[in-house]
Amino acid sequence: GENVEQHPSTLSVQEGDSAVIKCTYSDSASNYFPWYKQELGKRPQLIIDIRSNVGEKKDQRIAVTLNKTAKHFSLHITETQPEDSAVYFCAATFPMDTGRRALTFGSGTRLQVQP
Amino acid sequence: EPEVTQTPSHQVTQMGQEVILRCVPISNHLYFYWYRQILGQKVEFLVSFYNNEISEKSEIFDDQFSVERPDGSNFTLKIRSTKLEDSAMYFCASSALGFRTGENSPLHFGNGTRLTVT
Numbered sequence: 458g459e460n461v462e463q464h465p466s467t468l469s470v471q472e473g474d475s476a477v478i479k480c481t482y483s484d485s486a487s488n489y490f491p492w493y494k495q496e497l498g499k500r501p502q503l504i505i506d507i508r509s510n511v512g513e514k515k516d517q518r519i520a521v522t523l524n525k526t527a528k529h530f531s532l533h534i535t536e537t538q539p540e541d542s543a544v545y546f547c548a549a550t551f552p553m554d555t556g557r558r559a560l561t562f563g564s565g566t567r568l569q570v571q572p
Numbered sequence: 573e574p575e576v577t578q579t580p581s582h583q584v585t586q587m588g589q590e591v592i593l594r595c596v597p598i599s600n601h602l603y604f605y606w607y608r609q610i611l612g613q614k615v616e617f618l619v620s621f622y623n624n625e626i627s628e629k630s631e632i633f634d635d636q637f638s639v640e641r642p643d644g645s646n647f648t649l650k651i652r653s654t655k656l657e658d659s660a661m662y663f664c665a666s667s668a669l670g671f672r673t674g675e676n677s678p679l680h681f682g683n684g685t686r687l688t689v690t
Contacts, residue, residue, distance in 0.1 A: 491678060493615075500663060500681040501615060546615060558603060558620035558628045560679060565614055 459484045461549050463563025470537050471571050478566045480547035481529040487549040490523060490530045491560070495544045504545075505532070537570045544568070574598045576682035578664050584688045585654055593649045593685045595664030604647045605665040605679065606639065608632070615663065621647065654689045661686050 460483040470476050482490075488509035493501035507514045507521045507530065514521050518537075523530040534541055544565045551557040577596045585591050597604050606618040619629040619639055626639065636652045647666075651658055665679040 493681075500683050502681070503678050506678060558605070558622070559617035559630065560605075560607075560615075561617065562615045 459487055459549055459551075459559075459561040461547060461561050461563040463547050463566060465566060466564065467567045467569070469569045469571060472537060472539060474537055476532075476534045476537055476541070476568055476570075478532045478545055478547070478568070479529060480531070480549075480563050481527075482549040482561075483528070484549075484551070485525075485528060486551055488552050489550050490521070491548050492519075492521060492532050493546045493548065493562075495546065495565075497543075501546060534568075537568075539570050539572050542568055542570045576664055576666055576680050578662075578682035578685050580685060581683065582686045582688070584690065587656060587689055588653050591651050591654055591687065593651075593662050593664075593687070595647045595649075595682055596645050597647055597664065597666030598668075598680055599645070601666035601668050601680070603627075603667045604639075604641070605667075606649045607663045607665060607681075608660040609663065609684075610660045618649075651687075654687075656689050659687055659689045 461480055463480045468476055491506035492504050494504045495501045505516050505519050505521050507523050512523055518535045520533040544567050546565050547563040548560040550560045579594045604621040607615050609615045617630050619633045620627045621639055638650045640648050661684045663684045664682045667679045668677045
């Protein structure tokens with residue numbers, strides 16, 4: 458099955474700095490890579506996703522890059538704010554028509570933005 | 573914005589008891605999922621459900637687990653004989669059919685049910 462590695466496990470930045478979280482995946486058949494933000498005691502919420510036919514996607518202060526050859530993808534948050542503090546999970550899954558529906562999550566990165 | 577809703581928010585049960593966790597997926601979604609998250613750990617896939625049958629399940633989803641869509645709106649997870657290690661947050665999720673064959677659409681998670689087995 459798919460295996461997703463995520464690092465760092467914790468990340469502390471000063472407000473206004475950038476944060477980068479990296480993930481690698483094992484199965485080259487994976488083609489969909491979402492990122493979720495989870496605040497303490499709450500549900501994971503999708504913040505951005507990328508499909509394998511795209512190398513980069515940006516949404517305001519958040520961007521995701523994908524390197525299919527190296528099988529890694531990264532989340533970039535610019536101009537961080539205290540409300541960005543949360544646990545961030547990357548995930549990977551396969552095309553819908555494979556019948557393999559499971560999202561495999563990384564182990565999470567606890568981001569702390571210091572005011 | 574439509575949401576996945578889960579009940580109860582917290583369930584306490586004794587070891588060996590049966591529990592049923594309930595979910596109402598987003599109404600036009602066709603794929604339903606259960607995930608669990610042990611405290612402080614990552615989210616783990618349990619099972620996916622489409623067209624009234626299980627389409628995929630993980631090693632965690634053994635014979636003590638079952639899922640059901642008893643009517644047009646509810647999706648349930650039953651744990652037959654709970655164990656201490658079943659204590660976790662259980663998340664239901666749903667997704668719409670992809671725009672084209674092979675294209676994933678995002679998962680929307682509910683707020684979870686915290687299951688505590690004593």
